[in-house]
Amino acid sequence: MAEEQNLEAIMGLIINGGNAKSSSMEAIQAAKKGDFETAAAKLKEADAALSEAHNSQTGMLTKEASGDHIEVTLLTVHSQDHLMNAITFRDLAGEVVDVYRKMAGLEVHTY
Known part of the structure; x- marks a missing residue:
């Protein structure tokens, strides 16, 4: 059971990390086209995926500690x-x- 939980947490890191990276790339591509609304949304998606990955990592660290x-x-x-x-x-x-x-002459945001 513990091994299955570890594998689930590991896969959570890989999947959510991959999703975050993909959303980040999509944000860059949207910005390149001047679609800053989509870029901001994609960066928020990336942040949500990283938050999920962080939860998996925290669980692993808590068990270890x-x-x-x-x-x-x-x-x-x-x-x-x-x-x-x-x-x-x-x-x-x-x-x-x-x-x-x-x-594009727009105000710079900190994302």
Whole structure:
């Protein structure tokens, strides 16, 4: 049962991290076309996916901190890597959207 829960949390990191990265890329593409409303919505989608991933990660960390050690597998490492890349990509996407807004002569927002 514990192994199944760990796998579920790991897959939550991978899936939600991937969704966040995809939404971030869609935000950049929308901004590139001048569709800043869609860009903002896509960044919010990315944030929601990252929040879900964070919940999975927090569950894993809480178990570890309480003495319920999780076996670290290649899949576990991959999930953490996937999440960190998604977070970085989301941060950069917000900056890129701001650059496109500035190029369009619009007020820059902090996403």
